[in-house]
Amino acid sequence: MNLASNYLILDMAQETYTYEGELELESGEKLNGFEIAYTTQGHLTPEKDNVVWVIHALTGDANVQDWWNGLVGEDKFYDPSRHFIVCANLLGSCYGSTNPLSENPGTGQPYYYDFPNLTTRDLANSLETLRIHLGISGIHTLIGGSLGGQVALEWAYTLGEKVKNSIILASNAKTSPWIIGFNECQRMAIEADASWGDKNPAAGKKGLEAARAIAMISYRHPQDFAIKQSDNEDKLDNFRISSYLRYQGQKLANRFNAFSYWVLSKAMDSHDIGRGRGGVEKALSKLKCRVLAIGVDKDLLFLKEESQMIAQHALKGTYQEIRSAYGHDAFLIEYDQLQYILSSFYLESNTNT
Ligand SMILES: CC(=O)SCCNC(=O)CCNC(=O)[C@H](O)C(C)(C)COP(=O)(O)OP(=O)(O)OC[C@H]1O[C@@H](n2cnc3c(N)ncnc32)[C@H](O)[C@@H]1OP(=O)(O)O
Numbered sequence: 065m066n067l068a069s070n071y072l073i074l075d076m077a078q079e080t081y082t083y084e085g086e087l088e089l090e091s092g093e094k095l096n097g098f099e100i101a102y103t104t105q106g107h108l109t110p111e112k113d114n115v116v117w118v119i120h121a122l123t124g125d126a127n128v129q130d131w132w133n134g135l136v137g138e139d140k141f142y143d144p145s146r147h148f149i150v151c152a153n154l155l156g157s158c159y160g161s162t163n164p165l166s167e168n169p170g171t172g173q174p175y176y177y178d179f180p181n182l183t184t185r186d187l188a189n190s191l192e193t194l195r196i197h198l199g200i201s202g203i204h205t206l207i208g209g210s211l212g213g214q215v216a217l218e219w220a221y222t223l224g225e226k227v228k229n230s231i232i233l234a235s236n237a238k239t240s241p242w243i244i245g246f247n248e249c250q251r252m253a254i255e256a257d258a259s260w261g262d263k264n265p266a267a268g269k270k271g272l273e274a275a276r277a278i279a280m281i282s283y284r285h286p287q288d289f290a291i292k293q294s295d296n297e298d299k300l301d302n303f304r305i306s307s308y309l310r311y312q313g314q315k316l317a318n319r320f321n322a323f324s325y326w327v328l329s330k331a332m333d334s335h336d337i338g339r340g341r342g343g344v345e346k347a348l349s350k351l352k353c354r355v356l357a358i359g360v361d362k363d364l365l366f367l368k369e370e371s372q373m374i375a376q377h378a379l380k381g382t383y384q385e386i387r388s389a390y391g392h393d394a395f396l397i398e399y400d401q402l403q404y405i406l407s408s409f410y411l412e413s414n415t416n417t
């Protein structure tokens with residue numbers, strides 16, 4: 065960890081934080097200790113005013129400079145020579161944080177199907193323990209897309225004045241029935257795999273392939289597929305899009321597992337910033353930070369209207385839009401537009417990072 069260094073440390077290695085207490089979950093269950101894998105890049109200024117905390121999406125990890133390499137890294141918009149960049153692997157995910165394949169301290173065996181249900185609020189609470197551990201008193205910018213945006217919004221609510229700017233990309237304040245429906249179809253695909261139910265890390269792997277293929281249809285726009293996956297020659301079968309979706313399914317199943325996918329997709333379903341707080345609009349109006357909600361014009365999953373709604377009800381909210389045929393995944397890809405939108409946002413408030 066580079067918190068106290070006087071020197072620029074641009075290299076980043078993943079570290080693990082262990083929380084030894086009990087995390088009380090919204091479900092009423094308790095997680096008896098957990099680990100969070102995280103990375104930091106750059107160093108904290110003496111004023112501790114340069115923290116950029118990034119929260120990854122459904123299948124991301126703590127290595128933000130890899131999956132957001134057009135935005136984070138040396139000479140990029142968020143640059144470790146100026147910013148102290150933190151990214152943690154979400155609880156439940158399989159990239160180093162406690163997840164269903166981790167050992168259940170109660171049994172000495174992996175949790176598998178006994179891993180508790182998590183909500184986006186639980187995920188935010190687990191990040192809060194890491195913030196305290198790192199001695200970060202204030203966050204200049206909290207930023208995340210999709211599931212990461214949901215967790216960021218939840219966390220911004222409880223952080224209050226400890227966060228100055230929240231940037232919520234292709235996300236929402238409450239998960240819509242449309243998104244829950246997509247997630248349910250994906251979990252049905254996992255359940256339809258005969259190996260689901262086995263106590264084995266590979267259980268549900270074929271089902272996960274199908275789940276990712278279903279998800280890809282929601283992450284892209286028909287225009288993107290028309291451009292990239294149309295067949296030129298006359299065909300009766302073996303269409304290009306079929307091989308693309310199968311390939312994407314295999315690619316994910318080779319780097320992820322069905323247990324973490326299940327837990328995180330359920331967490332996404334649970335998201336509702338207004339639960340127990342008098343509703344979504346009231347909760348948004350209580351956010352103390354500036355909120356930049358960025359929608360994607362062709363996002364078929366997290367509709368741009370949902371981002372607009374965040375900006376409309378947040379006390380200090382702004383809406384900006386990415387125009388992209390990629391659809392939902394544009395927030396991971398459209399770097400030029402993102403840089404322009406982010407620059408304008410910081411210029412407007414004179415809160416240069
Ligand atoms: C350890 C880790 O990897 S963790 C973190 C990485 N992932 C994340 O953070 C999650 C967020 N990232 C993502 O979801 C994705 O990486 C995105 C959205 C940014 C980009 O998605 P991609 O799959 O790279 O892009 P795209 O949809 O263009 O697909 C390209 C791939 O499909 C293949 N492909 C394209 N068309 C076809 C086809 N018709 N048939 C078969 N394969 C095809 C390409 O060869 C390419 O393969 P490759 O990934 O092995 O190079």
Ligand SMILES: N[C@@H](CCO)C(=O)O
Pocket residue numbers: 121122123124209210211283392393
């Ligand atoms: N493509 C993203 C999901 C959409 O936010 C991911 O795999 O994490």
